[in-house]
Amino acid sequence: MAQLQTIPTRPARVAALNRRYRHRAAIQVLREALSDPELGRVAMVSSFGADSVALLHMISLIDRTTPVLFIDTQMLFPETLTYQAEVAAKLGLTDVRTIRATPAAIAAADPDGDLNQTNPDACCDLRKTVPLNRALSSFDSWITGRKRFQGATRSEMEFFEEDPAGDRIKINPLAHWTARDVADYIANNRLPRHPLVSKGYPSIGCMPCTSPVKEGEDPRAGRWRGQDKTECGIHFVNGKMQRIPPAAPAPFVPADGQPVIVRDSGFGPEDWTGPILDLASDADLDDPDLRVGDATMIRIAFPSFTDGRGFTLARRLRVAGYKGRLRATGYVIADQLPMARRSGFDEVEIDADLARRQPWPHWRDAADAAPSYLKKLGRRAS
Ligand code: SF4
Structure with missing residues (x-):
C-alpha cells in the first residue's frame, strides 16, 4: 500500500531552513539560497538605498542574472535613481526590474501625490506593497537587506522568515550584520556609496518621508520622522505590520544661540x-x-x-x-x-x-x- 507523504507546513519549512543554515556566513546563505530547491525561484528586492550596495555586490559575485526588483515609488530622491543606474552598471547586474504602481492606481488613489501627508500607510501600500506583491507573484522566495540592528521590530529576525503577504519565504542574509560590518564591506570592496549618506541620511526612502539623522540618533530616525510609522508595510512580523509605540517627547533644551x-x-x-x-x-x-x-x-x-x-x-x-x-x-x-x-x-x-x-x-x-x-x-x- 502506498504511504501517505506529509508535506511540511511553511512554518516548519522556515524553521528547518533556519536550523540548516544556522552557522553560515552571509554570502554563503546567499550562494546556497540561490540554488536551494527548497526556496524555488528567488528574486532580490533592493531599494538601492544607503547599505544596499553590499548585498548587490554579493549577488553580482554569485550570479549577475539574479532578478533584482527595484521599487520606484515615483517619490524617490533623484540621487537614488541616478545611483541605481550607476550601481547596476558597475556591478553588471543584468536583470534589474523597476517596479511601479500602475498609472491607473495612482490616478485613482493619489492623483495629487500628497497621500504621503495624509495617510502614509495607504501611500506605502499603493506605491510599494501592491506593486511588489504583484512582481513577486512569479517567485517563491525573495532576498531582503534587512538587519537585526535596524530596530526593535527586527531584533530577532532570522535568515529565513515567512512572508505573510504571500506563500513565499523571505531570505535575510545580512540579518546578523552590524552597521560596522556593512560599512567595512563597502569600504573593503571599494563600492560606491549612495550620495546622500555623506549628507546625513543613513537610511534612505522616499523624499517626502526621509529626513537627515543627527549623530547618536537611531539610523532609521529620519524615516517618517514624527509619525507613528517605522515600516513601509512590505515587512511584517507574525502577519502584522510592526509598529513601535511613539516615545513621549522629551522636553527640548535649546543650545545658546542655536535656532x-x-x-x-x-x-x-x-x-x-x-x-x-x-x-x-x-x-x-x-x-x-x-x-x-x-x-x-x-x-x-x-x-x-x-x-x-x-x-x-x-x-x-x-x-x-x-x-x-x-x-x-x-x-x-x-x-x-x-x-x-x-x-x-x-x-x-x-x-x-x-x-x-x-x-x-x-x-x-x-x-x-x-x-x-x-x-x-x-x-x-x-
Ligand atoms: S515612504 Fe512616503 S512617499 Fe514613499 S510610499 Fe511610503 S508614504 Fe509614500
Whole structure:
C-alpha cells in the first residue's frame, strides 16, 4: 500500500531552513539560497538605498542574472535613481526590474501625490506593497537587506522568515550584520556609496518621508520622522505590520544661540544639512530665474510678526505642487505653528530665547488642533 507523504507546513519549512543554515556566513546563505530547491525561484528586492550596495555586490559575485526588483515609488530622491543606474552598471547586474504602481492606481488613489501627508500607510501600500506583491507573484522566495540592528521590530529576525503577504519565504542574509560590518564591506570592496549618506541620511526612502539623522540618533530616525510609522508595510512580523509605540517627547533644551525648529512633534534642534533656498515673503514665483522645483528645502523669511505674506507665499507654493520641506523663519513665533501648518509650512524656525519662554505642551496642543493644510487644499480642490 502506498504511504501517505506529509508535506511540511511553511512554518516548519522556515524553521528547518533556519536550523540548516544556522552557522553560515552571509554570502554563503546567499550562494546556497540561490540554488536551494527548497526556496524555488528567488528574486532580490533592493531599494538601492544607503547599505544596499553590499548585498548587490554579493549577488553580482554569485550570479549577475539574479532578478533584482527595484521599487520606484515615483517619490524617490533623484540621487537614488541616478545611483541605481550607476550601481547596476558597475556591478553588471543584468536583470534589474523597476517596479511601479500602475498609472491607473495612482490616478485613482493619489492623483495629487500628497497621500504621503495624509495617510502614509495607504501611500506605502499603493506605491510599494501592491506593486511588489504583484512582481513577486512569479517567485517563491525573495532576498531582503534587512538587519537585526535596524530596530526593535527586527531584533530577532532570522535568515529565513515567512512572508505573510504571500506563500513565499523571505531570505535575510545580512540579518546578523552590524552597521560596522556593512560599512567595512563597502569600504573593503571599494563600492560606491549612495550620495546622500555623506549628507546625513543613513537610511534612505522616499523624499517626502526621509529626513537627515543627527549623530547618536537611531539610523532609521529620519524615516517618517514624527509619525507613528517605522515600516513601509512590505515587512511584517507574525502577519502584522510592526509598529513601535511613539516615545513621549522629551522636553527640548535649546543650545545658546542655536535656532530651534518647531514641528508637530515638539521643539527640536536644527536637523537639516542639505541646501536651502531662502525666499523673501514677497518673492515672485513667476520669476523664471527662481527654480523652486529644484529646492528640497525652502525657508521663507517673515519681515515682521504682523506680516502675513509668508503664509500666502507658502500656500501658493503648495498649490503649485511644491513637495519639499517648507520652513517659516524670521519674525515668527512658536504659537504661529498652527497657522503655518494650515498654510503649507512643515515647521517654524525660532531663536533659542523665544523657545525657552514657550512651554512646549502649550504649542504642541495648539499644533495638534490645527487642521492639515493638505485637507484644506483638498477641500478647495473638490
Ligand atoms: S515612504 Fe512616503 S512617499 Fe514613499 S510610499 Fe511610503 S508614504 Fe509614500
